[in-house]
Amino acid sequence: MVGSGFMFAVISALCAAAFTFLAIPLMMPFLKRHALAKVTSRSSHKEPTPQGAGIAIVVSMVGVFGFAIFFAPFLTMSDRTLLGALAGGAALIAFLGFLDDVRPLPILPRMGGQLALIFMLLYVTPSYVSLFDGWLPLPVERLLAGFALLWMVNLTNFMDGLDWLTVVNFIPVTIVIMALSALSMPTPLVAVIAAPILGGLIGFAPYNKPVAKLFLGDTGSLAIGLVGGYALYRVAADVSFFAAVIIPMYLFADATITLVRRLLKGEKIWTPHRSHFFQRATAMGWTVPQVVATVAVLNTFLAFCGWMAAHATSNTVTMISFMMALGAVLVTLRAFTRVPSEAMAPSNS
Numbered sequence: 001m002v003g004s005g006f007m008f009a010v011i012s013a014l015c016a017a018a019f020t021f022l023a024i025p026l027m028m029p030f031l032k033r034h035a036l037a038k039v040t041s042r043s044s045h046k047e048p049t050p051q052g053a054g055i056a057i058v059v060s061m062v063g064v065f066g067f068a069i070f071f072a073p074f075l076t077m078s079d080r081t082l083l084g085a086l087a088g089g090a091a092l093i094a095f096l097g098f099l100d101d102v103r104p105l106p107i108l109p110r111m112g113g114q115l116a117l118i119f120m121l122l123y124v125t126p127s128y129v130s131l132f133d134g135w136l137p138l139p140v141e142r143l144l145a146g147f148a149l150l151w152m153v154n155l156t157n158f159m160d161g162l163d164w165l166t167v168v169n170f171i172p173v174t175i176v177i178m179a180l181s182a183l184s185m186p187t188p189l190v191a192v193i194a195a196p197i198l199g200g201l202i203g204f205a206p207y208n209k210p211v212a213k214l215f216l217g218d219t220g221s222l223a224i225g226l227v228g229g230y231a232l233y234r235v236a237a238d239v240s241f242f243a244a245v246i247i248p249m250y251l252f253a254d255a256t257i258t259l260v261r262r263l264l265k266g267e268k269i270w271t272p273h274r275s276h277f278f279q280r281a282t283a284m285g286w287t288v289p290q291v292v293a294t295v296a297v298l299n300t301f302l303a304f305c306g307w308m309a310a311h312a313t314s315n316t317v318t319m320i321s322f323m324m325a326l327g328a329v330l331v332t333l334r335a336f337t338r339v340p341s342e343a344m345a346p347s348n349s
Contacts, residue, residue: 054220
């Protein structure tokens with residue numbers, strides 16, 4: 001059953017990649033007319049560029065989940081209900097994102113809509129899915145998980161600020177999630193959830209390579225954050241909490257540290273800025289290919305550390321995996337605040 005489920009997920013990823021790659025050229029005239037990202041003081045691009053490629057990725061998500069609901073024999077009824085909620089949630093949050101791409105929405109409707117969709121997902125999640133094995137009452141645990149998912153949705157959006165950055169952030173994450181689902185989880189459900197993100201980003205990557213001809217837009221980043229965040233939640237519940245923290249650690253660290261720094265400075269955190277570490281790196285003279293290559297290598301290493309934590313035979317191995325990951329992230333963030341020649345040189349301190 002697990003083997004057939006994993007094969008289903010792999011084929012789904014390939015289909016999502018092909019669909020996204022072929023659909024984007026058909027969408028380009030519409031996006032150029034209605035969803036053009038203008039150049040502003042916080043932009044990393046120098047010319048107006050269409051955004052909204054996430055529409056194709058979200059359509060592939062809905063297609064994969066819908067096909068699995070009706071034709072995947074390895075899914076339980078609760079799995080099918082959950083995939084239906086994920087399909088609806090991805091479509092609705094993408095619609096909110098598209099509205100925001102075309103005409104920015106006020107923060108309260110954005111956050112309220114996101115929270116409603118997140119708690120709908122958690123409501124249909126089976127009660128046996130638990131992060132802390134009953135240490136906390138289930139409603140309290142789901143409340144904490146809901147706000148963690150809200151942060152995942154928004155940090156994915158915040159971190160979609162450089163050509164290929166979302167691609168190199170989520171391809172290693174989804175690959176290791178699919179492998180964990182196939183080999184270490186009770187069912188291949190989570191592999192099916194992650195598959196269209198992996199495939200969609202592969203199909204999108206040729207259009208977003210530096211210098212990008214097309215951006216993902218809020219349409220795609222919000223949906224990827226929602227679906228990818230839920231997949232990580234299931235990894236945390238079914239395999240290892242530490243693995244689920246380690247695998248996306250760069251995303252969490254860059255976005256969270258930046259948020260805290262802005263709060264301490266008294267800045268309005270919902271306003272545009274160029275304070276993320278990857279943005280500071282480009283300001284220090286890093287090229288876009290240098291930044292994304294560094295992040296790609298880091299995320300591949302984090303995927304390895306997450307795999308170690310998921311299969312740790314002792315708490316010591318788990319802590320070693322966590323500290324290795326944390327050290328690599330902190331070194332990378334520090335490097336992004338220095339000019340490339342200084343960052344690459346051995347330290348004498």
